[in-house]
Amino acid sequence: MKPFSFLFLLHVLLTFGCKNSTVNKTEKAFEKSIAITEKKPVVSFTFDDGNTADITNFKFEEWNKMILSHLEKENLKAIFFVTGKNKLDHKGQYLLKSWNDQGHRLANHSFSHFNFNAQNNSAHIFENELIRTDSIITNYSNNIKLFRFPYLKEGQNFAKVDSIRNMLRAHNYFNGYVTIDASDWFIDQRLVQRIKEIGIEKTKINKYKDFYIQHIMERANYYEKLSYEMNGRHINHTLLLHHNLASALFLDDLINEFKQKGWAVVNADTAYQDKIFEQIPKSNFAGESLIWSMAKESGKYDQSLRYPAEDSRYEKGKMNRLGL
Numbered sequence: 001m002k003p004f005s006f007l008f009l010l011h012v013l014l015t016f017g018c019k020n021s022t023v024n025k026t027e028k029a030f031e032k033s034i035a036i037t038e039k040k041p042v043v044s045f046t047f048d049d050g051n052t053a054d055i056t057n058f059k060f061e062e063w064n065k066m067i068l069s070h071l072e073k074e075n076l077k078a079i080f081f082v083t084g085k086n087k088l089d090h091k092g093q094y095l096l097k098s099w100n101d102q103g104h105r106l107a108n109h110s111f112s113h114f115n116f117n118a119q120n121n122s123a124h125i126f127e128n129e130l131i132r133t134d135s136i137i138t139n140y141s142n143n144i145k146l147f148r149f150p151y152l153k154e155g156q157n158f159a160k161v162d163s164i165r166n167m168l169r170a171h172n173y174f175n176g177y178v179t180i181d182a183s184d185w186f187i188d189q190r191l192v193q194r195i196k197e198i199g200i201e202k203t204k205i206n207k208y209k210d211f212y213i214q215h216i217m218e219r220a221n222y223y224e225k226l227s228y229e230m231n232g233r234h235i236n237h238t239l240l241l242h243h244n245l246a247s248a249l250f251l252d253d254l255i256n257e258f259k260q261k262g263w264a265v266v267n268a269d270t271a272y273q274d275k276i277f278e279q280i281p282k283s284n285f286a287g288e289s290l291i292w293s294m295a296k297e298s299g300k301y302d303q304s305l306r307y308p309a310e311d312s313r314y315e316k317g318k319m320n321r322l323g324l
């Protein structure tokens with residue numbers, strides 16, 4: 001071995017040896033997560049609303065448990081953005097406890113699920129909405145100070161967006177941004193309607209499942225591609241789903257589909273640590289998914305961006321043609 005190459009090897013060993021001895025576990029875990037996110041798209045799961053009704057043949061406790069068991073099986077923690085209105089009674093309290101006990105986070109989705117873009121809604125009304133639900137979820141150990149706007153509507157003009165952002169800040173809340181939005185709620189609505197019409201035995205549940213998975217993966221790929229173009233990297237996505245029968249029936253297959261298609265699946269509170277959630281779009285481009293807002297703000301996608309970003313109108317025709 002030549003002297004030069006030996007010295008070089010010694011240098012390498014010393015440098016890396018020293019580094020390794022000083023790197024603590026947290027840094028290693030961080031490096032590991034960076035390594036994952038550099039290579040593949042990343043998704044996390046969030047659920048909105050919180051329904052406490054029986055749905056067709058399924059008792060509330062039963063279909064709620066189905067969602068929780070899918071998450072448990074995957075060892076995955078979600079964030080549940082709940083409305084306050086139906087959480088004060090016995091069933092509402094049971095629902096919050098069942099999610100909290102399994103280690104999921106409870107976040108704020110207003111009390112009454114008003115649309116903030118409606119003329120008569122103000123930051124003052126929404127402050128009351130936020131406080132009422134905050135007082136419910138703070139009774140649970142896993143509460144988190146994230147607020148998600150009903151219908152993802154953050155205000156239709158500068159003044160309203162600025163006033164609501166100031167209000168959230170005053171209460172130490174952050175926007176619980178969605179990066180992947182979809183119409184799972186509409187597929188669920190059509191599925192439940194069909195079961196009511198013809199009964200569960202005659203309903204082709206698998207056809208609804210196929211459509212649901214195909215639709216959500218299509219929207220996930222759309223927002224991932226758009227985000228990658230703008231950011232030059234795979235961000236941590238937060239997918240919006242709802243607490244409904246479709247999640248109870250299809251969530252495990254959806255998680256598996258993400259994994260099979262090469263996505264990393266992470267806990268939702270980990271996902272929110274991504275710096276992307278500090279990039280707040282300007283007030284005149286607020287609302288919809290964070291990726292949609294960023295794309296709108298860039299001015300580069302005016303031809304391709306649709307408004308609303310997601311809606312039943314885009315899926316209705318496809319479902320009609322498939323007899324769903």
Ligand SMILES: [Zn+2]
Nearest residue numbers: 048049150151
């Ligand atoms: Zn909602």
